[in-house]
Amino acid sequence: MSSTTSTADAGLIGLAVMGQNLVLNLADNGYSIAVYNRTTATTEEFVARATDDQDVRGTETIEEFVAALSRPRKIILLVKAGEVVDKVIDQLLPHLEADDIVIDGGNSLFTDTQRRFEALAEQGIRYIGSGVSGGEEGARNGPSIMPGGSADAWPEVRDMLQAISAKAGPNDDEPCCDWIGPGGSGHYVKMIHNGIEYGDMQVLAEAYLALSALGNSPAEMATIFDGWNQGRLRSYLVEITAEIMAATDDDGTPMIDVILDAAGQKGTGKWTVISAMQLGQPMMLVAEAVGARMVSSFVDVRKRAAELLLGPESVGLGDLSVADVADAVYAAKLISYAQGFMVLADASAENEWGLDLASIARMWRGGCIIRAAFLDDIAEAYGRDANLVNLLFDPFFVDAVNASIPGLRKTVLAAAGAGIPVPAYASALTFFDGFRTARGSANLIQAQRDYFGAHTYERLDKPRGEWFHTDWAGTGGAATSGSYSA
Ligand code: 6PG
Numbered sequence: 001m002s003s004t005t006s007t008a009d010a011g012l013i014g015l016a017v018m019g020q021n022l023v024l025n026l027a028d029n030g031y032s033i034a035v036y037n038r039t040t041a042t043t044e045e046f047v048a049r050a051t052d053d054q055d056v057r058g059t060e061t062i063e064e065f066v067a068a069l070s071r072p073r074k075i076i077l078l079v080k081a082g083e084v085v086d087k088v089i090d091q092l093l094p095h096l097e098a099d100d101i102v103i104d105g106g107n108s109l110f111t112d113t114q115r116r117f118e119a120l121a122e123q124g125i126r127y128i129g130s131g132v133s134g135g136e137e138g139a140r141n142g143p144s145i146m147p148g149g150s151a152d153a154w155p156e157v158r159d160m161l162q163a164i165s166a167k168a169g170p171n172d173d174e175p176c177c178d179w180i181g182p183g184g185s186g187h188y189v190k191m192i193h194n195g196i197e198y199g200d201m202q203v204l205a206e207a208y209l210a211l212s213a214l215g216n217s218p219a220e221m222a223t224i225f226d227g228w229n230q231g232r233l234r235s236y237l238v239e240i241t242a243e244i245m246a247a248t249d250d251d252g253t254p255m256i257d258v259i260l261d262a263a264g265q266k267g268t269g270k271w272t273v274i275s276a277m278q279l280g281q282p283m284m285l286v287a288e289a290v291g292a293r294m295v296s297s298f299v300d301v302r303k304r305a306a307e308l309l310l311g312p313e314s315v316g317l318g319d320l321s322v323a324d325v326a327d328a329v330y331a332a333k334l335i336s337y338a339q340g341f342m343v344l345a346d347a348s349a350e351n352e353w354g355l356d357l358a359s360i361a362r363m364w365r366g367g368c369i370i371r372a373a374f375l376d377d378i379a380e381a382y383g384r385d386a387n388l389v390n391l392l393f394d395p396f397f398v399d400a401v402n403a404s405i406p407g408l409r410k411t412v413l414a415a416a417g418a419g420i421p422v423p424a425y426a427s428a429l430t431f432f433d434g435f436r437t438a439r440g441s442a443n444l445i446q447a448q449r450d451y452f453g454a455h456t457y458e459r460l461d462k463p464r465g466e467w468f469h470t471d472w473a474g475t476g477g478a479a480t481s482g483s484y485s486a
Contacts, residue, residue, distance in 0.1 A: 007070040008034040008057055010160060012078060013088055014106075015042050018132070019078035021139035022105070022164070027054035029163045034059055034068035066095040072126075073100040074157055081108045089116060098124030101153045105132045105145075107268055110184035110191055110275075117149050117183050126150035128157065129183075131190020133368035134166065142166035144368035145177035146193070146360075148186025148353075154179045166367025176366040181353035188275075188347060189360055192340055195272025195286040197369045198265075199336040200237050202289035202424040203329050208241075208256075209420055210325050210411060213317055218254035222246035224322055233330060235372030263293040272343075279350060281343045284431055285336040288423035311419030320414040327407020332428040334401050337378060338391040339431070358382035392435070405432060447472075454480045 012023050015037040023046075026033050032055035037043045040060050047058035059065040066073065073096065079088055085104055092102065102125060104113060113129030120127040127149045134143035145165045147154065158179075165177035180186040204225075211221050225242035229235070247255040269290040276283035295302070341357055348355035361379035364370055381394035391397055412429050415422040434440060447470075449455035454476060456467040467483040 008032040008055070008068050009070060010034075010074040010076060011036065011065055011069045012076045013037070013065070013092075014078035015046050016078065017136050018105075018139045020046055021136055022076070022078060022132070022143075023056055024050070024054065025140055025142070025164045026160070027056050029160075031055075031160060031163075032057065034065055036060075036062065036065035062091050063095060066092065071097070071100070072156065073097075074103070074160070075101065076103045076105050078105050078132075081106045082112075085112070085116070089120070093120075093123065093125070096123075096125055099126065101126045101128065101150070101157060103128040103130055103147070103157065104187075105130050107131070107190065107194070107266070108187050109271060110188040112184075113149070113187040114184035121150070126153035128153055129187040130161075131186055131193060133190060133193055133370075135369065138166065138367050138369075142176070142367050144193075144363050144366060144371070146180050146186045146189045146363060147177070148180035148182065148184065148189070151179065151182060166371075168362065168366035168371075172366075174362065174365075176363045176368070178359050178363055180360070181348070181355055183351070183353070185348075185351065185353040185355065188351075188353075189344065189355070191268050191271050191275070192344055192347075193364060193368060193370060194268035195276075195283065196336060196340045197237075198269035198272075198289040198293070199286045199340075199424060200235070200333060200370055202285075202292055203332045203336070204237060204241050205292075206332075206415075206422045206425055207325050207329050208245075210317070210320070210328075210415060210422070211322065213315070213418060213420055214320065214322065214325075216322075218245045218256050228326055228329070232373065233326065233333075235374065236369060237372075260299070261296055262299050263296045265290065265293050269293070275347065276339075276343045279343060279346045281339070281346050282431065283339045283343050284427045285332065285339060285424050288427040292421075292423050312417060315418045315420075317414040317418050317420075320410060324407040324410045324414075327404040328411035328422075328425050331401055331404035331408035331432075332425050333374065334392070334397060334404070335428040335432055336424075337374075338397075341378070341382075341391050356386070357388075358386060401432070405429075408432075456480045456483045 009031040011034040012019055013036045015035060023033050023035055034057045035043055036059050043058040047056055050056040057068055059068055077085060077088055079085060085106065085108055108129055117127040128147045129149050131146035132143050142165055145161050147161060162175035162177050165175045167173050168176055180189050211224060216224065222242050222245035225238055225245060229238045229242060244256060249255055249258050269286060273283060273287045273290055344355055344357060358379050361375050361382060365375045377396055378391065381391060381396060382388055388394055392401055408425060408429050412422060412425050446457035450457050450469055451472040454469055456469050458464055458466060459468055469480045
């Protein structure tokens with residue numbers, strides 16, 4: 001790691017905002033970096049802005065770029081997820097040699113990363129798919145980095161990635177970057193991070209609706225969110241929400257009041273929900289968050305619906321308090337993270353990734369968008385018991401969720417009565433109540449399935465795994481359709 005070597009320590013392709021900031025972060029940490037961008041003018045402008053003590057070397061062609069790197073080459077890609085990654089890899093491949101290391105730092109779909117990892121391994125190229133979270137500011141000053149793929153490449157890039165990552169822990173010296181696991185696991189963990197990010201944002205957006213309905217102005221909400229940021233809800237997203245509430249447009253109107261309520265999305269939340277469903281895991285709060293963004297985007301249809309469809313006569317929230325809404329935020333977040341970690345545990349078992357859930361929680365304590373005080377508690381819970389069946393079973397979280405659920409329940413009831421949509425809160429509460437119900441209503445589902453399709457059922461008075469069929473209407477026979485479950 002020195003700027004005196006004739007070849008650069010590492011290279012980066014893709015000088016959009018994340019790429020530029022990551023290069024400057026690397027350079028500030030003493031690494032010499034060769035850069036390449038499809039548009040050469042961008043490279044020239046960027047290199048011209050580097051200071052004398054930042055060793056950033058512009059290159060104009062892929063050949064020149066590869067030749068500028070010390071061996072084994074370490075190449076970071078920060079290009080648009082999808083086909084562009086494949087195209088860049090295709091351009092690079094003829095110039096690479098065995099043992100070179102390619103690190104995809106974009107938001108790639110984990111199955112794409114798995115495919116690229118396997119294809120490049122056949123050519124002796126080591127591939128790392130790494131989630132990088134923290135946006136523009138994180139990339140510049142320390143993101144959370146979640147690398148997975150070729151394990152034997154990790155010792156060769158560890159120092160560099162940990163140097164540029166955020167630091168957390170009691171002394172702010174624990175890197176928010178550690179090895180995640182094989183294949184596409186790094187990008188999988190980043191995808192779940194993003195799904196949880198969607199959930200956290202929706203939970204705060206619902207608090208905004210409820211607090212507004214309680215009569216708080218944006219300036220007053222800035223104070224409320226700021227207060228929340230001093231306690232158990234302390235997190236980057238609450239902090240920026242307070243700042244957003246305080247921001248005003250040129251004419252003094254609160255910024256929040258001039259922004260169209262139609263949310264965009266680039267797909268990682270949707271991927272999270274699809275993956276959870278494929279695993280048979282109900283990551284329902286995130287599903288609601290993705291759905292709420294979809295509903296928000298139907299701007300004109302919603303205007304028409306607002307004219308036609310009735311809400312309740314009374315729009316009052318009764319005696320709902322700000323403290324109840326804070327409890328709702330906290331309880332909903334706990335349930336969302338419990339769901340997220342259920343998916344991580346299941347994906348790890350299914351793919352034999354050996355994910356270390358405590359380590360993942362530690363990596364999310366700093367640098368990333370979901371960074372929060374609360375992740376210390378999650379890291380501690382998995383530190384106490386790496387095989388914790390569910391986050392909500394940890395003694396700390398049992399107490400925390402039981403104490404905050406009444407506020408969530410009150411908020412959902414009040415919002416439902418007033419016709420205020422709180423899909424994430426309602427979903428969290430419904431999950432909680434279903435999860436803590438020892439005997440639910442699926443006996444009826446089983447009876448219905450058996451009635452119309454002879455799908456069979458298990459009996460309370462017989463061991464699990466013994467399947468029974470009833471000829472409910474007296475019209476069927478003894479034949480059954482099998483008891484497998486997908
Ligand atoms: C991060 C973010 C980032 C994501 C944006 C936008 O961890 O830094 O998750 O990777 O791309 O938040 O995502 P959406 O456009 O899907 O909201």
